[in-house]
Amino acid sequence: MTSHRPLRADAARNRELLLAAAAEEFAERGLDASVADIARRAGVGKGTVFRHFPTKDDLLAAVVQDRITRLIEAAERLLDAEDAGAALLEFLGLAALGQQEFDQSFLQRSGRLSPEMTRLQKRLFQAIDALVERARDHKAVRPDVTGTDVILLMCVPNHVVGYVPDPPPDLWRRYLALIFDGLRPEAAHPLPHPPPESL
Amino acid sequence: MTSHRPLRADAARNRELLLAAAAEEFAERGLDASVADIARRAGVGKGTVFRHFPTKDDLLAAVVQDRITRLIEAAERLLDAEDAGAALLEFLGLAALGQQEFDQSFLQRSGRLSPEMTRLQKRLFQAIDALVERARDHKAVRPDVTGTDVILLMCVPNHVVGYVPDPPPDLWRRYLALIFDGLRPEAAHPLPHPPPESL
Amino acid sequence: MTSHRPLRADAARNRELLLAAAAEEFAERGLDASVADIARRAGVGKGTVFRHFPTKDDLLAAVVQDRITRLIEAAERLLDAEDAGAALLEFLGLAALGQQEFDQSFLQRSGRLSPEMTRLQKRLFQAIDALVERARDHKAVRPDVTGTDVILLMCVPNHVVGYVPDPPPDLWRRYLALIFDGLRPEAAHPLPHPPPESL
Amino acid sequence: MTSHRPLRADAARNRELLLAAAAEEFAERGLDASVADIARRAGVGKGTVFRHFPTKDDLLAAVVQDRITRLIEAAERLLDAEDAGAALLEFLGLAALGQQEFDQSFLQRSGRLSPEMTRLQKRLFQAIDALVERARDHKAVRPDVTGTDVILLMCVPNHVVGYVPDPPPDLWRRYLALIFDGLRPEAAHPLPHPPPESL
DNA sequence: AATGAATGAGGCTTCATTCAT
DNA sequence: CATGAATGAAGCCTCATTCAT
Numbered sequence: 001m002t003s004h005r006p007l008r009a010d011a012a013r014n015r016e017l018l019l020a021a022a023a024e025e026f027a028e029r030g031l032d033a034s035v036a037d038i039a040r041r042a043g044v045g046k047g048t049v050f051r052h053f054p055t056k057d058d059l060l061a062a063v064v065q066d067r068i069t070r071l072i073e074a075a076e077r078l079l080d081a082e083d084a085g086a087a088l089l090e091f092l093g094l095a096a097l098g099q100q101e102f103d104q105s106f107l108q109r110s111g112r113l114s115p116e117m118t119r120l121q122k123r124l125f126q127a128i129d130a131l132v133e134r135a136r137d138h139k140a141v142r143p144d145v146t147g148t149d150v151i152l153l154m155c156v157p158n159h160v161v162g163y164v165p166d167p168p169p170d171l172w173r174r175y176l177a178l179i180f181d182g183l184r185p186e187a188a189h190p191l192p193h194p195p196p197e198s199l
Numbered sequence: 200m201t202s203h204r205p206l207r208a209d210a211a212r213n214r215e216l217l218l219a220a221a222a223e224e225f226a227e228r229g230l231d232a233s234v235a236d237i238a239r240r241a242g243v244g245k246g247t248v249f250r251h252f253p254t255k256d257d258l259l260a261a262v263v264q265d266r267i268t269r270l271i272e273a274a275e276r277l278l279d280a281e282d283a284g285a286a287l288l289e290f291l292g293l294a295a296l297g298q299q300e301f302d303q304s305f306l307q308r309s310g311r312l313s314p315e316m317t318r319l320q321k322r323l324f325q326a327i328d329a330l331v332e333r334a335r336d337h338k339a340v341r342p343d344v345t346g347t348d349v350i351l352l353m354c355v356p357n358h359v360v361g362y363v364p365d366p367p368p369d370l371w372r373r374y375l376a377l378i379f380d381g382l383r384p385e386a387a388h389p390l391p392h393p394p395p396e397s398l
Numbered sequence: 399m400t401s402h403r404p405l406r407a408d409a410a411r412n413r414e415l416l417l418a419a420a421a422e423e424f425a426e427r428g429l430d431a432s433v434a435d436i437a438r439r440a441g442v443g444k445g446t447v448f449r450h451f452p453t454k455d456d457l458l459a460a461v462v463q464d465r466i467t468r469l470i471e472a473a474e475r476l477l478d479a480e481d482a483g484a485a486l487l488e489f490l491g492l493a494a495l496g497q498q499e500f501d502q503s504f505l506q507r508s509g510r511l512s513p514e515m516t517r518l519q520k521r522l523f524q525a526i527d528a529l530v531e532r533a534r535d536h537k538a539v540r541p542d543v544t545g546t547d548v549i550l551l552m553c554v555p556n557h558v559v560g561y562v563p564d565p566p567p568d569l570w571r572r573y574l575a576l577i578f579d580g581l582r583p584e585a586a587h588p589l590p591h592p593p594p595e596s597l
Numbered sequence: 598m599t600s601h602r603p604l605r606a607d608a609a610r611n612r613e614l615l616l617a618a619a620a621e622e623f624a625e626r627g628l629d630a631s632v633a634d635i636a637r638r639a640g641v642g643k644g645t646v647f648r649h650f651p652t653k654d655d656l657l658a659a660v661v662q663d664r665i666t667r668l669i670e671a672a673e674r675l676l677d678a679e680d681a682g683a684a685l686l687e688f689l690g691l692a693a694l695g696q697q698e699f700d701q702s703f704l705q706r707s708g709r710l711s712p713e714m715t716r717l718q719k720r721l722f723q724a725i726d727a728l729v730e731r732a733r734d735h736k737a738v739r740p741d742v743t744g745t746d747v748i749l750l751m752c753v754p755n756h757v758v759g760y761v762p763d764p765p766p767d768l769w770r771r772y773l774a775l776i777f778d779g780l781r782p783e784a785a786h787p788l789p790h791p792p793p794e795s796l
Numbered sequence: 797a798a799t800g801a802a803t804g805a806g807g808c809t810t811c812a813t814t815c816a817t
Numbered sequence: 818c819a820t821g822a823a824t825g826a827a828g829c830c831t832c833a834t835t836c837a838t
Binding site for chain 2: 032145149153155156159163164165167171173174175177178180181182183184185186188189192193194195196198199
Binding site: 798799800801802803804805806807808809810811812813814815816817 | 819820821822823824825826827828829830831832833834835836837838
C-alpha cells in the first residue's frame with residue numbers, strides 16, 4: 001500500500017529517526033511541539049523533515065499511522081486468545097503502554113484523515129469491536145457495552161495520568177483497572193444513554 | 200475577594216460576553232485559541248479583551264475561576280445530602296454538565312496558578328475528598344478509591360465525548376455511568392497501583 | 399494670539415495641570431511618555447487630555463510653547479543687562495534650568511511646526527542672536543561664534559547630564575561652564591567649518 | 598570572542614546589511630525604530646532579523662558593540678601618539694565621524710548592558726581616561742577636566758548637528774572645535790561643580 | 797464638560813514552510 | 818539529497834484616539 005519506490009538506506013534511516021523523535025516530542029510537548037525541535041531531536045536539519053513529510057500534519061499522521069498499525073496487529077493477534085476478557089484487558093494495556101502520554105487525537109479528526117488512514121482506522125475499530133464482542137459473549141464484559149464505548153475509553157488511562165505532576169510510569173494501570181471494572185457485569189447499572197452510532 | 204468598584208453597565212456586559220466567548224473558544228480550540236478569535240466571538244475589539252484581562256493567561260484564569268467556584272458551591276452543598284453515593288454521582292454530573300464547554304485542563308497546571316487560584320483549587324479538592332470519603336463510608340464507593348482518583352476521572356465523560364463527531368448533548372451521561380460503575384464496590388478487583396499522592 | 403473664548407475656570411485649571419504633568423512626564427520618560435500616564439499624573443481622565451489637546455503632538459507643542467515663551471521673556475529682558483557676557487551666560491543657565499532634562503526637540507522639527515510656533519521660534523532666535531551679538535561686541539565671546547551656534551549648544555548641558563545615572567541637580571552648571579569657556583576669545587582656535595545658515 | 602562557526606556567505610552578507618540598516622534606522626528614528634523598518638531597509642524579511650538577532654535589544658547591542666570596538670581600537674592606538682593633545686582631538690573626531698550614523702545613547706544605559714558589553718564599555722572608558730590624562734599632563738587640556746567629562750562631551754558634536762535641517766557633512770567639526778577649545782587651559786574659568794564620579 | 801471603555805493600527809516575536817547553497 | 822537561511826502569516830500586547838455614558 002502506498003508503496004513508493006524504496007527509499008535509499010540513509011533516507012529510510014532518517015525517516016525512522018524522525019518518526020521516533022516526533023513521537024517523543026509530541027508526547028512531551030503536545031501538538032504544539034515545533035518542527036525545529038523535532039528535527040534537532042532527530043539530529044537532522046529542518047529541511048529534511050519537510051523532504052520526508054510535506055507538512056507537520058503529515059508527520060503527525062505518520063506517527064499516528066505507526067501507532068495504529070501496531071494496535072491493529074495487537075488486536076488481531078489477541079482475537080485468538082483463550083480468555084476473551086483477559087485479551088481485551090491486555091489490548092487496552094498495550095494501547096495505553098504504546099501511547100504513553102500520546103493523546104489519541106487522531107480519533108478526533110476522522111474528518112480530515114487520508115484515505116489510507118481511514119482504512120486503517122476502520123480496520124482497527126473492527127478488530128476492537130470483535131474483541132469486545134467476544135468478551136461480551138464470555139460474560140467478561142457487561143452486555144450493554146459496545147466496541148465504540150471501548151474505543152472511546154481506550155485513551156482514558158493515559159489521559160488522566162497526564163494531569164498528575166510527576167506520574168509514576170505505571171500509574172495508568174490503576175486507571176485502566178478502574179475503567180475496566182466499570183465494564184464488568186458485576187457492577188452494571190442501567191446506562192442512561194445509548195452508545196453513539198459511529199465515530 | 201477582588202471586589203473592585205462595580206463596572207459600568209456596558210463594561211460588565213462585555214466582561215460576561217468575553218468570559219462566555221473565551222470558555223467556548225478554549226473548549227473548541229484548546230488553549231491555543233487566539234485572543235482575536237475570542238474577541239470576534241464576543242463581538243468586541245481585540246483591545247477590549249486586554250482592558251478586561253491584561254493577559255491571555257488572565258482571561259483563562261478568569262474562566263477557570265468561574266468554573267471552579269461553581270464546582271465548589273456544588274460540592275459543598277452536596278456534602279449535606281442524605282445519600283452519599285447519589286451525592287457524589289450528582290456532583291460528577293454537575294461537573295460534566297458545567298464543563299461541557301470547557302476542558303478541565305487547568306487541573307494540570309498546578310505550577311503556574313495564582314495564589315487565589317491555588318486556594319480555590321485546594322478548597323475544591325478538599326470538598327471532593329470529603330464527598331468521596333462519605334460515599335466510601337456508606338459503601339457506595341469501593342474502599343480503595345481516593346478523592347484524587349475521582350478528581351482525575353471527573354473530566355473523563357466530557358473528554359471522551361469530545362471524540363464523537365456530532366455528539367448527542369447527553370452522551371456524557373453514558374460514560375459517567377460507566378466510570379461510576381467502576382467506582383462501585385460490586386465489581387472491584389484489586390488495583391495494580393497505589394493512587395498518586397497529590398496533584 | 400490664538401485667543402479663543404476664555405476657558406471656564408475649572409477647564410483652565412485642568413489645562414495647567416496637564417501642561418505641568420506632561421512636562422514632567424516627557425522629561426522623565428522621553429517622548430514615549432504615554433498619554434495615560436500624563437492623564438493620571440494630572441489627576442484627570444484620559445478623555446480630558448484630548449478635549450484640551452486634540453493630539454499628543456499638540457500637547458507636546460503646548461509644553462514646548464510654554465517653555466519657549468519663558469525663554470523669550472528671559473532673553474529679551476537680558477538684552478538690557480549691563481554685562482553682555484554675563485547676560486548670555488545667565489540666559490543659557492536659565493535655558494538649562496528651565497528645561498531640566500527636557501530635550502529641546504522642538505528645534506529638530508522646524509518643519510512640522512504650527513505657524514504660531516514658528517513665529518515664537520523666530521522671535522526667540524532673534525533675541526538670542528542679539529544677545530550673542532552684544533556679547534561679541536563686548537569681547538565676551540569670540541568673534542567667529544554666531545547666534546545659531548549658541549542656539550545649537552544651548553541644550554548641551556542638559557543633554558549630557560542625561561547620560562549620568564543619578565545626576566546631582568546642578569551638574570549641568572559644570573558643562574555649561576565648559577561650553578561657555580569654549581565660546582570665550584581666550585582659547586579660540588580657528589574653526590574648521592562655517593556656521594550653518596539657518597535652522 | 599563569541600566566534601561561532603563562520604556564517605554562510607549570504608548569511609554573513611545579510612548580517613552586515615542588517616547591522617548597517619539598524620545603525621542608520623536607530624540614528625534617524627531613535628531607539629523606537631521599528632524592526633520592520635530595519636528589515637525593509639536591509640532588504641530582508643522581518644523573520645531574518647530574528648534569525649540573526651533573537652531580540653531587538655540584541656540587534657541594538659550588536660550595533661553598539663560594533664561601534665564601541667572600533668572606538669577602543671582607535672583610543673588604544675592613539676595612546677602611543679606623540680602629541681597628546683592632538684591625539685585626544687583626533688580620537689574625538691573619529692568618535693564623531695563613526696557616530697555620524699549612530700547616537701551614542703548606549704552610554705546612558707549602563708544598567709541593562711550584557712556582561713560582554715559592560716566589559717567593553719569599561720575598557721573604552723579606561724582608554725579615554727588615559728588619553729585625557731596624557732593630554733592633561735602635556736598641558737593640552739585644563740587640569741580640572743576628567744575623562745568622564747570627555748566621555749560625556751564626546752557625542753555632543755553629532756548631537757547638535759542633528760538639529761540642523763540639511764547639515765553639511767563636516768559641520769560636526771565646527772562644534773568639536775568649539776567644545777575642544779573649552780577644554781583647553783587658555784580660557785579655563787573655575788568650574789562650578791565637581792565632575793560626576795562614574796557612569 | 798469629564799470620564800474611562802472601546803477600538804484597531806502597529807510593534808515584537810514565533811514558527812511552519814520554501815528555497816538557495 | 819541535506820542543510821539551514823529566509824520568509825511572512827499570525828499571535829500577543831500597547832497605546833493614541835474615538836465615543837457612549
